[in-house]
Amino acid sequence: MAIGGIDIARKAIHGKCHICGSYGKLSFEHVPPKSAFNDTKLKRFGFEQIFDKGPEEIPTHGYKLEQKGAGGYTLCEKCNNLTGTWYADDFADWAFEGMRLLAVSGGSLSLHYPIKIFPLRVIKQIVTMFFSVVHPEFRQKHFDLEKFVLNPETKYLPPSIRIYCSFMNGNWARSSGITVIGRFTEVGYKPIVMSEIAFPPFVYVMTIDSPPPDDRLTDISWFSRYDYNEFDIVYPKFNVLPINYYLPGDYRTIEQMKEDRIKNEMEANELGL
Numbered sequence: 001m002a003i004g005g006i007d008i009a010r011k012a013i014h015g016k017c018h019i020c021g022s023y024g025k026l027s028f029e030h031v032p033p034k035s036a037f038n039d040t041k042l043k044r045f046g047f048e049q050i051f052d053k054g055p056e057e058i059p060t061h062g063y064k065l066e067q068k069g070a071g072g073y074t075l076c077e078k079c080n081n082l083t084g085t086w087y088a089d090d091f092a093d094w095a096f097e098g099m100r101l102l103a104v105s106g107g108s109l110s111l112h113y114p115i116k117i118f119p120l121r122v123i124k125q126i127v128t129m130f131f132s133v134v135h136p137e138f139r140q141k142h143f144d145l146e147k148f149v150l151n152p153e154t155k156y157l158p159p160s161i162r163i164y165c166s167f168m169n170g171n172w173a174r175s176s177g178i179t180v181i182g183r184f185t186e187v188g189y190k191p192i193v194m195s196e197i198a199f200p201p202f203v204y205v206m207t208i209d210s211p212p213p214d215d216r217l218t219d220i221s222w223f224s225r226y227d228y229n230e231f232d233i234v235y236p237k238f239n240v241l242p243i244n245y246y247l248p249g250d251y252r253t254i255e256q257m258k259e260d261r262i263k264n265e266m267e268a269n270e271l272g273l
């Protein structure tokens, strides 16, 4: 699998923990957890290798081979171990169930399917993953979110933070730190402030005081209303979004990307560029 995305710290073994902020030795945090299909080698591309590539063009060189899977040296050992113990196994169950549903569906799901999970543990693992991909200073403005992750019993996401999810298909996994995307809507220009992690079978988007980048994403913030030990059968309805490009929030099919490319080239010709 190829992985896009540029924001996870790769080299710094010493630094600030992205969750608790303590300075010291950092440990490798798998994003998503190793047990959720993230235990194989990946080719990691940076922006410079892929920004000018079209659909279906995966570069043959310039990548880093990630032996450990996707992730980075982002968390202190304490935060890594605690969150791993509290949330990772239940997140892996959720990912396995998702992978199974996606496989039996043949890639197009149109119904609400049951998934048996500990919802609060799943969403806490998702937030833990977002702490890894965003900048270490993110926590300074989001103490409530830090508390949400470091206290397993704490319920409810802060109102400014929403977590969205959908199934994904495509050749790419990708992750991005806080990104601002401009969208023109009926009511004018709207900036979308978000971070994204796409890794089979799911794509996750965290928004900050912002609408989601695509209406096909499903809001799962309500998972945070459960108790830590509360098990449930949830019936979310997830679309299957294509992931074919490195840009966060880009859920175009290969056909749409090809059409856009032709349109852009025609517009550039008309402008004499």
Ligand SMILES: [Zn+2]
Pocket: 017, 018, 019, 020, 021, 022, 075, 076, 077, 078, 079, 080
């Ligand atoms: Zn820490």
